Amino acid sequence: MRESTDITTIEAMRAFNRFYTDRIGILDREYLKADYTLAEARIVYEIGTRVEVLAVELVRDLHLDPAYLSRILKKFRERGLVTVTQDPTDGRSQRLALTEKGRTEFDTLAELSRNQLRQMVAPLGRSERASLVEAMATITRLIDPEARAHATAILRPHRPGDLGWMIQSQTEFYVGTFGWNGRFEALVSQVAADFLEHYDVGRDHCWIAERAGLRVGSVIVMDGGDGVAKLRMLYVDETARGLGLGKLLVDQCVRFARNAGYRQLTLWTNDILHTARHIYVAAGFRLVAEERHRMFGPELNGQTWTLDL
Numbered sequence: 001m002r003e004s005t006d007i008t009t010i011e012a013m014r015a016f017n018r019f020y021t022d023r024i025g026i027l028d029r030e031y032l033k034a035d036y037t038l039a040e041a042r043i044v045y046e047i048g049t050r051v052e053v054l055a056v057e058l059v060r061d062l063h064l065d066p067a068y069l070s071r072i073l074k075k076f077r078e079r080g081l082v083t084v085t086q087d088p089t090d091g092r093s094q095r096l097a098l099t100e101k102g103r104t105e106f107d108t109l110a111e112l113s114r115n116q117l118r119q120m121v122a123p124l125g126r127s128e129r130a131s132l133v134e135a136m137a138t139i140t141r142l143i144d145p146e147a148r149a150h151a152t153a154i155l156r157p158h159r160p161g162d163l164g165w166m167i168q169s170q171t172e173f174y175v176g177t178f179g180w181n182g183r184f185e186a187l188v189s190q191v192a193a194d195f196l197e198h199y200d201v202g203r204d205h206c207w208i209a210e211r212a213g214l215r216v217g218s219v220i221v222m223d224g225g226d227g228v229a230k231l232r233m234l235y236v237d238e239t240a241r242g243l244g245l246g247k248l249l250v251d252q253c254v255r256f257a258r259n260a261g262y263r264q265l266t267l268w269t270n271d272i273l274h275t276a277r278h279i280y281v282a283a284g285f286r287l288v289a290e291e292r293h294r295m296f297g298p299e300l301n302g303q304t305w306t307l308d309l
Contacts, residue, residue, distance in 0.1 A: 023120065034108070034109060034112060036109065040072055040075075040076075041109050042062065043062070043069070044076075044081070044102065045106065046058060046062065047096050047097065047098050047102070048098050048102070051097065052095055053095070053096050054087060054095060054096070055073070055084075055093065055095075055096055056093055058096070076102070081098065081099060081102035082097065082098055083096070134213075137214060141211075141212040152211070153216060155207045155208070155210075155249070156210060157206065157207070157208070158207075158208055162208050162218070163195065163196060163206070165215055166188070166218045166235065167192055169218075170188055171185040173235070173238075178272070178296075179297060179298060180296035181296055183296055188233060191232050191233060194222070195220055198222075200223065204220070204222045204223055205220070205252075205256050206218065207220075207249055209236070211239075211240055216236065216237040217236040217237060217240060217245045217246070217249060218234075218235050219233060219235070219249040221265070227261075227264065228262060228263065228264045228265075228266055229260070229262040229264070229265045230265075231265055231266070231267040236249070241275075246275065246279045247279050247282070247283075250280065250283050253265065254284075254309075257309055264309060265306070265307045267280065268302060268303070269303055270301060271290075271300075277303075283307065285307045286306060286307070287304070287305055288304050289303070289304040290302065290304075
């Protein structure tokens with residue numbers, strides 16, 4: 001099963017690579033219809049953005065063959081695009097910089113690239129462009145080991161569109177993982193609607209966890225009346241589990257509810273959600289009620305937990 005899944009993923013990636021390389025003309029003899037190959041244009045870009053760079057750094061960062069880079073630099077020197085000087089700290093290293101003519105070529109290539117991409121995205125609406133940016137960020141985050149290892153999560157207040165994401169992500173997860181039915185989506189949709197309709201900045205709050213620009217977690221505190229706050233819709237995406245985000249989100253809820261003057265913070269969950277229950281126990285919540293139900297299809301054991309503030 002794993003091998004079949006891997007083949008499906010790999011073939012999808014190969015198909016995308018073929019599509020995108022064709023769209024941007026990577027295989028054209030003259031990239032961007034300029035007098036440069038793709039490799040040459042990339043070298044101009046790297047030297048231009050770094051202002052000054054060692055040749056060995058380009059070899060390392062661009063995974064170039066040193067002899068191939070040497071031939072390109074020779075061509076650039078003949079065209080008056082780059083200056084090459086010895087590194088004063090290491091006589092074996094060469095420092096590269098663009099000449100004034102090279103800087104002009106750098107600006108021209110950058111604008112040609114921008115125009116090419118402007119034409120691609122011109123037919124797209126605002127939401128489609130946002131989806132495109134998010135998809136590219138997702139590819140980078142998933143494929144780049146360094147991005148995966150060093151991306152930290154931040155918490156921020158909700159913005160327009162966040163509650164819709166919360167409904168979609170949680171519905172897809174619980175329906176796909178546990179086989180719950182459409183009544184779960186109806187429930188979280190109602191919770192989100194109530195939060196937005198009755199939102200009071202001093203009594204209610206929603207936290208969104210972001211990692212590498214993508215939403216990966218969320219939780220809500222809302223007024224339940226009679227001095228009781230409700231913790232609702234705690235969720236951490238599977239790509240961000242193991243980072244302590246669930247605990248961080250719950251801690252924020254407890255701190256907010258306490259500072260807002262609530263006497264209790266309460267929540268309702270199901271006992272099959274073991275990770276969430278461990279977080280609640282660690283935060284000091286106590287189990288006060290249980291009941292069997294089929295609200296979402298399968299038989300479940302619902303639980304009410306309370307924390308005295």
